[in-house]
Amino acid sequence: HTPRSTAAAHTGASSLSLRSHTCGELRPHHVGGSVTLCGWVQYLRQDLFVILRDFSGLAQVLIPQEESASHLKAMLCDLTTESVVKVTGTVRRRPAGQENKGMPTGEIEVLAESVEVLNVCCTLPFEIKDFVKKSEALRMKYRYLDLRSSQMQRNLRLRSQLVMRMREFLCKEHGFVDVETPTLFKRTPGGAKEFVVPSREPGRFYSLPQSPQQFKQLLMVAGVDRYFQVARCYRDEGSRPDRQPEFTQVDIEMSFVEQAGILSLVEGLLAHSWPAEKGPVQVPFQTMTYEEAMRDYGVDKPDTRFCMKLMDLSPVFSSTQIEFLRSALSQPAGSVQAICVPSGVKLFSAKDLEELKQTAKTQFRQELSVVLVRADGTLKSPLKKLLSASATEEMLQGTGAQPGDLLLLAAGALHAVRPLLGKLRLQCAELLESRGMSVRDPSAFHFLWVVDFPLFLPKEEDPEQLESAHHPFTAPRPEDTHLLYTEPHKVRGQHYDLVLNGCEIGGGSIRIHKASEQLHVLKSVLKEDPSLLSHLLEALDSGAPPHGGIALGLDRLVSIMVGAHSIRDVIAFPKSFRGHDLMSCAPDLVSDEELQSYHISVNWPAEQEGGEEGK
Amino acid sequence: HTPRSTAAAHTGASSLSLRSHTCGELRPHHVGGSVTLCGWVQYLRQDLFVILRDFSGLAQVLIPQEESASHLKAMLCDLTTESVVKVTGTVRRRPAGQENKGMPTGEIEVLAESVEVLNVCCTLPFEIKDFVKKSEALRMKYRYLDLRSSQMQRNLRLRSQLVMRMREFLCKEHGFVDVETPTLFKRTPGGAKEFVVPSREPGRFYSLPQSPQQFKQLLMVAGVDRYFQVARCYRDEGSRPDRQPEFTQVDIEMSFVEQAGILSLVEGLLAHSWPAEKGPVQVPFQTMTYEEAMRDYGVDKPDTRFCMKLMDLSPVFSSTQIEFLRSALSQPAGSVQAICVPSGVKLFSAKDLEELKQTAKTQFRQELSVVLVRADGTLKSPLKKLLSASATEEMLQGTGAQPGDLLLLAAGALHAVRPLLGKLRLQCAELLESRGMSVRDPSAFHFLWVVDFPLFLPKEEDPEQLESAHHPFTAPRPEDTHLLYTEPHKVRGQHYDLVLNGCEIGGGSIRIHKASEQLHVLKSVLKEDPSLLSHLLEALDSGAPPHGGIALGLDRLVSIMVGAHSIRDVIAFPKSFRGHDLMSCAPDLVSDEELQSYHISVNWPAEQEGGEEGK
Structure with a gap:
């Protein structure tokens, strides 16, 4: 057999390898040494150099020009780009004046002494150069x-x-146990977004869970004490931009803990694991109640990298004669709210303003009032002639609007007006940035906890009925528990969301750990059939400790961390927005015969659907 | 909001927790300190003590007996076992003579000063005591x-x-990158054991892959250089004992590496990660060719913890007149083989011998000849009167059989005789052990590499056709490559299996990295349709580096490590042998309506199948 050294004789990126060094690590202190590199031909230059690439970077290989090395020269000059070669040679300092300061290995080059072509590359559908812009479909097909x-x-x-x-942080510093939970599970009641997996028993299906929620709680009942898992989760949402049918969450659950403990844990986790080159993470994170977030930012996941908060102008218009404002204020929870866009007068065109109004109309079915504060302090607005001098004065004072600023006003019920202005706030920030104004620091990471969410929300289709704001296992805030039995719509939950730069990157809660309380929530508040969760109710009755946890969306977190436009840029083999693997062409047809052992058959629609994407 | 300390102010198993210590960590040096413990009531003793349990162990809580603490006493004495409590108290040394040497916390006890009942436990289906033997179905239902x-x-x-x-070993010492690969993939050609997952497009299905094989190779083509993943894999085998429909493998792939490099890496990996209490792992591991394993042990995953090797007695019988032996030897690859069971004469009953013969007959359709070497050296065997004195002498010498030993002889083609004796060897070891003889050290871990497997095997249903011994991506041994085009059945592959105590715990190979060679194997040798793997072939043509890897079966590895009887004992929520989750009752029925969005319907069989298991 091949003789081999004992294990761990070498460590590092080139251990146990055909190469002695990686391309990107060579520096002047390697000069004079003999090295073996393995990599891809990035390009050839003037029959003099081969630029060799591996994951670590580029190295310049000098092609010997002497007659005695003509065979070597011919071999190297024949190479197609992206072919794979092994080069052995001597590291030399580049001649004075030929250094490349922009290249980490730019002070040295490797004089080739022997070469082995490990594989030849055929013509590629596109060049492997960072500046080559490829279509998304092409990128996915040749991932x-x-x-x-x-x-x-x-x-x-x-x-x-x-x-x-x-x-390391969870296991070694805080005693967490990495436990794998099943992905072939039972369908959750109402789990419309769960993929089903036919079994060999007729009519019986597993389902792919959206999270290990039930299992993590059962692990606490089981006395595992502290669980975590980097868990694969599944969600079948059909086609949605920047969502993936399978995704990854960092799933955490602890026993004998309160909300504050989980928040501190996650802060420590992110501070510990955040890459040094992305700057330190400040802890503790800012905390905001759901009510504060909605009031100031019009959204439950505010981007706190910039201000431009919502302002309540209701007092200004309390005795207004302007009909639509008066009507808005007279309805329940009626309000007039505004945001002030700095320099909006100069930077926004009439077309921009029209687009903001269109957003209000099409996405929110609301009217938007625009007030421009001219450089000289006078107003330009359809409202202008309707406003008294004192109201104008109060409005400008109340909003702090300066000459050149733009005010966007909306009037109506709070639950309608706030989301509209929350959305316009983000849209204005993008517009300002596209006009060259610095609004949000792209290298800043603003973490924020949002807490004290309502435990239940009125159902959209039937506002008399309540549904869980998050999920039915969230515990109420202790001081609100009694309201569960009297006014459940007023109960705030021990739920917390983690927001980063305006994106929700995690959420969790302290869970209900008493069976009687869980049963009350399922049966009396939510009017659900508790028998579907009987195993969980039984478990809570078998000595369940107080417990809580959180799940962090890893794909989204990493994409914000690296500044990627899409989570597809931080997933090795993502699906297209239609859920297709464009490389292997999944999902694919399966023969009737193959389906037979699963006792299912396909219901073909009368008319066939359109062609495939990206073709 | 709840005030909270900054993160990472505490570390360890009780950080950020309601408790100050775990039950199991208390020692004499804690005496005098005030502690808060959280845990489960293991049992009450004489209204004097509560034994409290958490994951770390047990602690004795002393119930105060003074009148002033009557409320506390009543509360504690009322506790049902497995209820969850928080106890604050002072650590005391136990009175002299009351220490419990068998309990790590047996020198101390905690005098309760305040108690909070966190949850009450109802009556349980069984007691949580290690000595309580539960049925497998009950264990699974109340996992x-x-x-x-x-x-x-x-x-x-x-x-x-x-x-x-x-x-840590892979990432930090050897530069591996942890990459997650999709589990919603395309069906592998002939992947009869792959679960299908219907998509929302009529007739189109994902499948759950049996391993990330294709993805890991594509990651090498992508220049990721060194990949690993603790990967969830799926295999639908219906009902099989000690198999799980989902399982976990430690999946590894490296570029620019040869077989010896992978073997060294895995040896280092196991030596580094093996728990100290299980003793050090000796590296390098023993290596054996497939041919040697079959010759000496009759199996490709030999248990090398004991000897009892197969012996070739063909020369002894080369000119025998015994009809069945002569006939066996005259056929192609005909042979007479034996194993010698030490002390078998004394330890095996006539019934045992009959069972061994039955194994031969029912599982292998072969006859077994039994020769007992009596204490006085004479033989007892149907063969005895047919054997010449010299043949008898040669046989005893050749096998080294001593008085009291048992010889098991089988005659026939090598490919039939070896597996039979390989199986009987294990059966005899178990029998000997059940009779009190020490054959295999239960605390020993014998790692073994088996290498040089044939690359192709004749198909069972059509021996003229070849199929891959492992999978079609395995590279031939370099010196055998030319045979691919002339005598493919003679080619040995660069495949390696890792065997631990007679169980295969891993397997891998150096892969084919040239498209032309891969195409030849698929098309000309295996007669498969290469278009089904066109994306892989295209990838190999785009600058694929030489690469190879391995996958270790984590469930099996851990089960051997901890000495568990079944992999179910190292999986938090395993399925039953019929693939059921007995706790949640998965797989379960799904309504026709829910199946509609997946364009499938159930083919109900004419007659309904039997009841459910474990009920």
Whole structure:
């Protein structure tokens, strides 16, 4: 057999390998040494140099020009780009004046002494250069080429390192146990977004769970004390932009803990695992109640990197004669709210203003009033002639609007007006940035806890009925528990969301740990059939400890961390927005015969659907 | 909001918790300190003590007996077992003579000063005591109770720690990148054991892959260089004992590596991550060719903890007149083989011998000849009167059989005789052990590499056709590559299996990295349709580096490590042997309406099948 050294004789990125060094690690202190590199031909230059690439970077290989090395020269000059070679040679300092300051290995080059062509590359559908813009469909179809870009290499490696540090923090510093939970599970009552998996028993299906929620709670009942898992989760939402049918969450659950303990744990987790090059994470994170978030930002996941908060102008218009404002204020929870866009007068065009109004109309069915504060302090607005001098004065004072600023006003019920202005606030920030104004620092990471959510919300289709704001296992705030039995719509839950730069990247709660309370919530408040969760109710009755936890959306977290546009840029093999794997063409047809053992058959629609995407 | 300390102010198993200490950590040096414990009531003793349990162990809580503490006493004495309480009190040394040497916390007790009942436990279906033997079905139905046993707690924690150390070794010492690959994939050609997952497009299905094989190779083509993943894999085999429909493998792939590099890596991995209390792992592991394994042990995964090897007696009988032996030897690859069972004459009953013969007959359709070597050296066997004195002498010498030993002889084609004796060898070892003889050290871990497997095997149903011995991506041994085009059945592959105590716990190979070679194997040797793997072939043509890897079966590895009888004992929520989750009753019925969005319907069989298991 091949003789081999004992294990762990070498460590590092080139251990146990055909190469002695990686391309990107060579520096002047290697000069004079003999090295063996393995990599891809990035390009050839003037029959003099081969630029060799591996995951770590580029190295310049000098092609010997002497007659005695003509065979070597011919071999190297024949190479197609992206072919794979092994080069052995001597590291030399580049001649004076030929250094490349922009290249980490730019002070050295490797004089080739022997070469082995490990594989020849045929013509590719696109070049592997970072500046080559490819269509998304082409990138997905040839994902194994797309992943060769330095950006994708960096993203995957940063993700791996982040998760490793998270594991170390949880396992080694806080005694968590990494437990794998099943993904072939039972369908959740009402789990419309769960994929089903036919079994070999007629009519019986597993389902792929959206999270390990039930299992993590059962592990607490089981006395595991502290559980975590980097868990694969599934959600069948059909086609949705920047969602994936399978995704990953960092799933955490602890016993004998209160809300504050979980928040501190997660702060420590992120501070510990955040890459040094992305700057330190400040802890503790800012905390805001749901009510404060809605009041100030019009949304439950505010982007706190910039201000432009919602302002309540209701007092200004309390005795207004302006009909639509008076009518708005007279309805239940009626309000007049505004945001002030700095420099909006100069930076926004009439078309921009029209687009903001269109957003209000089409997405929110509301009217938007626009007030421009001219450089000289006078107003330009349809409202102008309807406003008294004192109201104008109060409005400008109340909003702090300066000459050149733009005011956007909306009037109506709070639950309608706030989301509208919350949305316009973000839209204005984007517009300002597209006009060159610095609104949000792209290198800043603003973490924020949102807490004190309502435990139940009125059902959209039947506002008399309540549904869980998050899920039915969330415990009420202790001081609100009595309201469960009298005024459940007033109960606030021990739920917390973690928001980063305006994106929800995690959520969790302290759970109900008493069976009687859980039964009351399921049966009396939510009017659900508790028998579907009988195993969980039984478990709570068998000595369940107080417990709570959180799940962090890893794909989204990493995408914000690396500044990617889409979570597809931090997933090795993502699906397209239609849920297709464009490389292997999944999902695919399966023969009737193959389906037979699962006792299912396909209901073909009368008319066939359209063609495939990306073709 | 709840005031809270900044993160990471505390670390350890009781950080951020309602408790100050775990039950199991208290020692004499804690005496005098005030502690808060949270845990389960293991039992009450004489209204004097509550034995409190958490994951870390047991602590004795002393119930105060003074009148002033009567409320506390009443509360504690009322507790049902497995109720959950928080106890604050002072650690005291137990009175002299009352120490419990068998209990790690046996020198101390905690005098209760305040108690909070966190949850009351109702009557349980069984007691949570390690000595209580429960039926498998009951254990599975109430898994959250079963997991409270110290054995299951230990198993899950050891598993978590093992995986953590593996990750550290791979990521931090050898530059591996943890990459998650999709589990919603395309059906593999001929993947009869793959679960299908209907999509919302009529007739189109994802499948749950049996391993990330294709993805890991594509990651190498993508230049990721070193990949690993603790990967969830799926295999639908219907009902099979000690198999799970979902299982976990430690999946590894490296570029620019040869077979020896992978073997060294895995040896280092296991030596690094093996728990200290299980003793050190000796590296390098023993290596054996497939041919040697079959020759000496009759199986490709030999249990090398004991000898009892197969011996070739063909020369002894080369000119025999015994008809069945002569006939066996005259056929192609005909042979007479034997194993010698030490002390078999004394330890095996006539019934045992009959069972061995039955195994031969029913499982292998072969006759077994039994020769007992009596204490006085004479033979007892149907063969005795047919054997010449010299043949007898040669046989005893050739096998080294001593008085009291038992010889088992089988004659026929090698490919039939070897597996029979390989099986009987294991059966005899078990029999000997059941009679009190020490054959295999239960605390020993014998790792073994088996290498040089044939690359192809004749198909069972059509021996003229070849199929892959493992999978079609395995590279031939370099010196055999030319035979691919002339005599493919003679090609040995660069495949390696890792065997531990006679169980296959891993397997891998150096892969084919040239498209032309892969195409030849698929098309010309295996007669498969290469278009089904066109994306892989295209990838190999786009600059694929030489690469190889391995997958370790984590469930099996951990079960051997902890000495569990079944992999179910190292999985938190396993399925039953019929693939059922007995706790939640998965798989379950799904309404026609819910299936509609997946365009499938159930083919109900004419007659309904029998009842459910475990009920």
